Amino acid sequence: MTNIPATGSTPRVTTRLVILQVIVVSLLATLGGRLWYLQIRNGEEYSTQAVGQHVREIVTPAVRGQILDANGLPLADNRTALVVSVDRTELSQQEDGGDAVLDRLADVLGMDPQDVRNRIRLCDAQTPQPCWNGSPYQPVPVTDEATTQQALQIMERREDFPGIIAEPTAVRRYPAPEGANAAQVLGYLSPVTDEELQESEAEGGTLQRADQIGRMGLERSYDDVLRGTDGIESLEVDNLGRVMGTASTTPAVPGQHLVTSIDARIQAIAEEQLMDALERARSQVDTGNTGRRFEGDSGAVVVMDTRTGRIIAMASAPTYDPNVWTGGISSRDYEALTSEEANVPLLNRATQGLAPPGSVFKVVSTAASIEAGYDRDGTYPCPASMNIGGQTFRNHETSDRGSITFAEALMYSCDTVYYQLAYEMWLADGGTDPVDDPADPMHTMAQEFGLGSLTGIDIPEESAGRVPTREWKQEFWEANRDTWCEQAENPDEDEDPYIVRLNRENCLEGNVFRAGDTVNFSIGQGDLQVTPLQIATIYAAIANGGTLWQPSVGKATVTADGTRATEIQPQANGELPVDDSIIDYLDEGLRRTAMEGTAGGVFAGWPHEEIPVGAKTGTAEVAGSQARSWFASYTEDYAIVMTVSQGGSGSGTSGPSVRKIYDALYGVQPDGSIDTARAMLPAPQDQLPTVNDDGTIDPLATSGSYTDPEDVEQDADADGSGRGTEAAGEAEQGIVEPAAWSPAGGRPLGDGGPATAAAAAVVPADGAAAPAAPAPAADRPEETRRRYDLALLAQVPPGRTT
DSSP states (O other), X not given: OOXXXXXXXXXXXXXHHHHHHHHHHHHHHHHHHHHHIIIIISHHHHHHHHHHTTEEEEEEOOOOOOEEOTTSOEEEEEEEEEEEEEOHHHHHTSTTTTHHHHHHHHHHHTOOHHHHHHHHSBOOTTOOSSOBXXXXXXXXXXXXXXXXXXXXXXXXXXXXXXXXXXXEEEEEEOOOGGGOOOHHHHOOEEEOOHHHHHHHHHTTOOOOTTOEEEOSHHHHHTHHHHHOBOEEEEEEEOTTOOEEEEEEXXXXXXXXXXXXXXXXXXXXXXXXXXXXHHHHHHTSBOTTTTSSBOOOOEEEEEEEETTTOBEEEEEEESOOXXXXXXXXXXXXXXXXXXXXXXXXXXXXXXXTOOBOOGGGGHHHHHHHHHHTTOOTTOOEEEOSEEEETTEEEEOTTOOOOEEEOHHHHHHHTOHHHHHHHHHHHHHHTTTTSOOSSOOOHHHHHHHHTTTTSOOOOSSSOOOOOBOOOHHHHHHHHHHHHHHHHHHHHSOOTTOOHHHHHHHHHHHHHTTOOOHHHHHHHHTTOTTOBBXXXXXXXXXXXXXXXXXXXXXXXXXXXXXXXSSOEEEOOOEEEEEOSSOHHHHHHHHHHHHHHHHHSTTTTTTTTOOTTTSOOEEEEEEEOOTTSOOEEEEEEEOSSEEEEEEEETOOOIIIIIHHHHHHHHHHHHTBOTTSOBOTTTOSOSSOOOSOOEEOTTSOXXXXXXXXXXXXXXXXXXXXXXXXXXXXHHHHHHHHHTOBOGGGOOTTTXXXXXXXXXXXXXXOOOOOTTOOOOOOOOOSOTTOOGGGOOOOBOGGGGGOOSOOOO
C-alpha cells in the first residue's frame, strides 16, 4: 500500500484542465482572427501604408499659365532662369556629409558658404529663415540668378559637384508689354502656407509645399486655372533614406493661359494719362480752400466696354513694379508697398478707393426725381444759394441761372436744383418725424443703380462703398454714441467750440435723419462713398440702354497647347430701374454737357457728329482735405472714368487726360479730324489670339499709334536723338521709371543696393515751387518710356484720402 495520492483523476483537477484548454483555445482563436483581419481583410491597406513608409515624393512644379492681353501680349509670363539646386539625399552620402561640395559651390556662385548651408537646411520651429520648408527629398534651390558660366562650371565638373543640379527653371515675370504696368490688376505670387496646405488636403486639392499661389488680382482669381497640376515622382528608399529606385512618375500638367480684355496699349496710355492728371493737379493752386497747390496724391482710371462690361484698361496711382514679388519680397519692401507714407501703392483704387462722387452722381438724382413724379420737361430754379434749416447751401459755381431744365442742371452742374428737390422729398417723407416706410427716392435709386454693393468684378479686392440710408445712420450712431458723448463732456482744452457742439449734437441726436443729410446726398456729397468702377458701370449702362454689366477682366482660358479655349461670357447684374425714356433723357443731358456744358472745354474740337460722347464733371468736397476731381464719360463703345484725390476740378484735372485716352482710341487729331490709321482701338477686340500646339502664341494684328501733343515739343532734341528735351522735362517733374522707384527713398524694390534716385520735387506749404531733383531717365529703352511719378510717394503730405 502506498502513501502517494492519485493525480489527474479528481474532479477538481479535471475542471482546471478544461478551463485551461478553453483559455488556450480562446487565445488562439483571437490571435487567428486578428491575423486574418490584418493580413487578409485589411492586408492591402496596411501593405500600401508599409510601402508608403519607404516611398518619398519629388514634386516637379507645373509651368504656370500666362496672363495675356486681348491681343495676345504677355502681361504675366515665365522667364527661364538658371536655378542651382542641392540634392540633400545625394549630398548626405558623401563621407563628410557634403561639406566640401558646398564650399566649392559657394566659391563658384560667389556666396558665403554658411549662407548656402542655411538655404538648404530644413525649417522647423527653431530654425530662422532662410531655410527649406519643402520635402527633404526635393532638390533645394540655392539661387535662381546663376550665370551661364557658373552653370557650365558645375555641369562640366560633375565629379566635383555630386548632388548639385544646374538647370533652367520657369520664374514668374511681369514684362510690361507696350509699357503697361497693371500691377494692381495682375496681383502677385507667394509661397503656399501650412494652413493652405492643410485646407487643400482636407478638400482633396492638389497643392504642394513647393507651390506658389496667387495672392491678389488676376493671379488670385484664376489661380486654379493658371497653376496647373504638379508632376510627382515617387522614389523607393530604404530605412536609411537611400534611394533604391523609382516607384511611379506622374508628369506635370501646365496651367492654362488666361486671355484678358485688357489692351496693353490702352493700359499704358491710361497709366500715363493718370500720372499726367496727378502732375496737372500739382501745378494748380487750390484758391478756394487751402491756398496752396493741390496735392494730387492718388487716383484711378477705368476704361470699360459699354456693351459687355469688360475692362479695357484699369490703372491706380501710386503704383509699383510687380516684379518686386519675384523670388520673394523683403519685409522692408512689403512695408513700403503698404505704408501710409507711400500712400499704399498695393491698394487698387479703381476697385477699393472710396470717396464721395460729387456731381457725377447727379445722373442718379435726376433719375430719382423724375421717377418720383417731377416733370421731366419742367423747369426748376437754380439760385446761387438757398437756406435750409437755418443753413446756407451754395451753388458750387455761385451762379444764379434762373429756372432751368434737368438737362441744363446736368450741363451746368447746378447744385441748388437738387438741393430743393431733395429737401421737398425729405419733407414728403415726414422730415425729422418720418412716416412709416419713408420712400427716400434718391437713396433707393442709388442702391438700385448698384451703389453700396459689390460689382462682382473678377478681381477679388473690391469695396462695396456706402449709401448712407436711415438704417446706416442709426447703426453708425449706436456704434459711435459713447465716443461722441465722452468728447462732448470732456473736450480738450484747445478743442474748437464748433467741434464740441457737433459732438454734443451727435451724442444726443446723431441718429436723426436730417434735411442736410439728404441735401448733401443729392449732389454726391456727405457720407456717400463709391468706387470709380461703380461709377463706370453706371455710365456704361446709360450708354448701352440700361444694362448694368458685371465688370470682368478675364475673357477666355486656353490650354497650353491651344487645343481648347473656353470663353468667359459677360454677365449682367441687372438693369437700370427706369424706363427707356429716362435713360434717353439722361443721355441727351450728358451729351449736351460734353458739347456746351461743364465738359465742353474738355471736348472742344471733338467730332460729335461722328463719335457722340456724353460726360459729367465732378468736384467732391472732402472734409479735412482738398477737393477730389472726377470725370465720368462714355461713347457708344467705351465708358471712361477718372478720379484724382486732392486734385481740384473734374474739368481742369481729370478731363484733359480722359480726352487724350479717347483721342488714342479713335484716332482723333488735334484739329478734330479722325485719322483711322492712327486709331488704336475704335471698337473693342472681339477675337482671341492663337495658341499653337507647341505653346507659342500668335498675337493679333494691331494698328494705330498715339503721341500726346504735349510731348511733341519735349521729344524734339537739338542733336536729333529725341531724348534730351524729354529726359530733362521728366527730371524736372521728378518722374522715375518703375525699376528705379522706391517709396522708401529711391532704392529699386528688391535691390539691396544704395539709393539710385533722388527724391522728387515737393511743393512747400506756402505754394512756392521747390527745385526738382534729377531722375535717371536718359538711358531707358524707347518702348518703356512711360511715366510713373513714384518718387513723389515718399513725399506725400498727410491728409490724403483713398
